[in-house]
Amino acid sequence: MSIQVGLRGKAWFEALTGKNSPMAGDPDSVLTADVKIGEDTARFLCVVPNPQARFPCARRGEVGLEEAYTLAARVNEVIEQNTSADKQPISARPIIAIVDVKSQAYGRREETAAIFLACATAAEAYASARMKGHPVITLVVGQAISGGFLTHGYQANRILAFDDSDVVIHAMHKEAAARITLRTVAELDRLGHEIAPLSYDVRDYAKLGLLHKLLHVEDPDKPAQATVTQVQKELIDAVADARAGSTDLGNRLTSKAARETRKASVAARAHIEEQWMKA
């Protein structure tokens, strides 16, 4: 496990953009930069730990109220620029979410102030960008957990992840999931090896068919120049692939792995459609 969640995200944001500060008016926990990648000027976004955050339950890299609304605003900004200056959807700017989030913020202030709505606005911004032809690419460099991932990253039309033991994509962190499902952590680990959707191993996650690609990178904690160049190339390829595909999430059902692992999804959808036509 990383010493602190979010640090790897920050390291990769810096490596890919050459910048490490928030945009004017934004909290220190959301880094945003516009950087040339291939032929495009992509917008990169990353949530990082902010020990001085106003909200005490959102200081360790969680997605809280400020983070969610800032992401929403910065993504919507790209869509607005596109519709005012450039009406060609084909050249809509790529949006790249660098993801290393341990979770949503678990606090009373957050619940009182309706964090569910905050998270919805950010997810909507990413999804709207995707539906309007922006290639939305998610790069999971560390953790991508639960509501944090739903808010920041899961609406992308292409998801890339590092093939690394510190990369964890999951519905809930292991200790909490064990408590809630009345299992031990050891039991959860054993089940994860047998039942792919339960696994905390990113290679098992890749079997679900939701990932565009698993990236094999050298020492992801300390991005070297060669590795950065390699990842940039993968991002450019993913942008091109997204532009060539549809603007929905259909690729998560049609990928080779999904056709194998998500048979039940495919069957349920086919049955609903068949009966819909008759009803």
Added chain:
Amino acid sequence: MSYATVIPEFVLRQSFIELDARARAQSLMDPGSWRELVGPFDRIESPWLPEQGIAPQFDDGCVVLKGAIAGKATVVIALEGGFQAGSMGEVSGAKMAAALDLATRDSQNGKKTVAVLLLETGGVRLQEANLGLNAIAEVMASILALRQHAPVITVIAGTVGCFGGMALAAGLSSYIVMTPEARLGLNGPEVIEQESGIEEFDSSDRALIWAINGGEQRVAMGVADELVLDDAQKIAAIVRSHVEAGLPAVHRSQQVDLYRERIRALDTSRQIDPLTLRETWGGKTTVSKTRKGVTR
């Protein structure tokens, strides 16, 4: 003297909360207009639960009815809170997303189709973990696609409430209808207590939970639209009025600048008194044309 005049209204009232998901969905639709899609007799169930020694259910806890409300083409999708706490699994999620996508397709082809979601859910079904989380992401994407054409109306009646990732799905809806028994929030009280300590949230404090997550508070602070008593007829009438109202001018989840400013203005040095949000946020945010306040 007729019975109606001597028997108080609350005695004759048909509770909505006491109905199961199927009966709830049926009670909202025009009589005789609906047909259930992929019902229990189709036996499309979770492939993951039996492997873990958990009994699956033939409809995976998700009921899909296609029919009409107020004469308008509508699909009602109801989660059964009595099965695995209404949690989203691979199959229940695929059923919901597929129905929403077909409503979008029909709408694009000229047959505008509204969706009504009856959400009683704790969020992701942890026994299907990553496929449940992705199912919610797909449902959210499908809600947003349909919302370009026709309203998506969420009803949270209780008693499970709407939590976890599905609270984001509710947040994306055109309208949210709640009863005073219903709760809406991202993190349930037990999860907050477990993650951040009992000083942060005492999950045994029911008054505190309803003061924050309860239907009355959510509507009064403007993050939900209608508060309605647990009465099947009244809930059906409210849903009908929103089906007829069509899309709101602006969706709440698009009002980023407004809410960003509100968050900026909060004093975070102490816990936030929910009542103050009724004053500072309440009433002025709701863009629903049909807002009538509390329907009693």
